[in-house]
Amino acid sequence: NAGVTQTPKFQVLKTGQSMTLQCAQDMNHEYMSWYRQDPGMGLRLIHYSVGAGITDQGEVPNGYNVSRSTTEDFPLRLLSAAPSQTSVYFCASKKGGNEQFFGPGTRLTVL
Amino acid sequence: AQTVTQSQPEMSVQEAETVTLSCTYDTSESDYYLFWYKQPPSRQMILVIRQEAYKQQNATENRFSVNFQKAAKSFSLKISDSQLGDAAMYFCAFHLGDTPLVFGKGTRLSVIA
Numbered sequence: 001n002a003g004v005t006q007t008p009k010f011q012v013l014k015t016g017q018s019m020t021l022q023c024a025q026d027m028n029h030e031y032m033s034w035y036r037q038d039p040g041m042g043l044r045l046i047h048y049s050v051g052a053g054i055t056d057q058g059e060v061p062n063g064y065n066v067s068r069s070t071t072e073d074f075p076l077r078l079l080s081a082a083p084s085q086t087s088v089y090f091c092a093s094k095k096g097g098n099e100q101f102f103g104p105g106t107r108l109t110v111l
Numbered sequence: 112a113q114t115v116t117q118s119q120p121e122m123s124v125q126e127a128e129t130v131t132l133s134c135t136y137d138t139s140e141s142d143y144y145l146f147w148y149k150q151p152p153s154r155q156m157i158l159v160i161r162q163e164a165y166k167q168q169n170a171t172e173n174r175f176s177v178n179f180q181k182a183a184k185s186f187s188l189k190i191s192d193s194q195l196g197d198a199a200m201y202f203c204a205f206h207l208g209d210t211p212l213v214f215g216k217g218t219r220l221s222v223i224a
Contacts, residue, residue, distance in 0.1 A: 004113060021170070031211075033211050035214075040120075040216060041216060042216040042217050043202065043214040044213055044214075046212050048211045057210060070116050090156065096165070096209070097144045097208035099146070099158050100146070100204075102156035103191040104155060105154045105155075
């Protein structure tokens with residue numbers, strides 16, 4: 001199993017550009033989430049999905065869109081990047097009450 | 112809404128000594144799951160230990176153990192015989208099973224040789 005994979009590992013954007021962070025898991029987990037990690041703030045939930053076709057907002061959803069067309073994939077879209085979105089982004093998946101598995105993270109810088 | 116609080120932004124411990132990291136949480140539910148994750152400089156999130164609220168026995172994993180006090184909503188992590196490789200950010204986290212994981216803000220642990 002590859003676990004949770006994320007691409008890219010690093011990205012630099014200019015203000016106003018759009019991009020998609022890719023996330024995939026091969027563990028047949030129904031639950032997938034996106035978090036952002038900022039210094040001193042821990043991991044904050046952006047969006048999550050409890051299964052294909054179902055998504056919901058987390059604590060900090062503004063400026064981000066998600067979709068879940070398959071169980072395996074959960075991409076995160078930045079529609080118009082802003083410097084406040086400079087952060088490290090983690091995708092994660094889990095099944096029920098079990099351990100949550102994390103991808104390696106994407107370091108995004110918005111200039 | 113559930114919240115998780117880690118009151119110690121930074122801690123340090125001498126190599127081979129024992130250290131305890133604190134975590135409190137707030138929920139009105141009785142069934143839930145608690146976790147400690149370690150994040151070394153590589154950024155990878157690594158599960159250290161997991162506790163189910165319905166289990167009274169404290170979880171242990173080698174040198175790592177927890178003190179789970181359900182009535183006090185406290186879930187502290189004890190690291191025994193600290194090693195240099197234990198230096199990392201440690202996050203306490205919580206979920207209800209069918210909800211997302213909620214994290215505390217983390218504790219940075221330094222290990223002094």
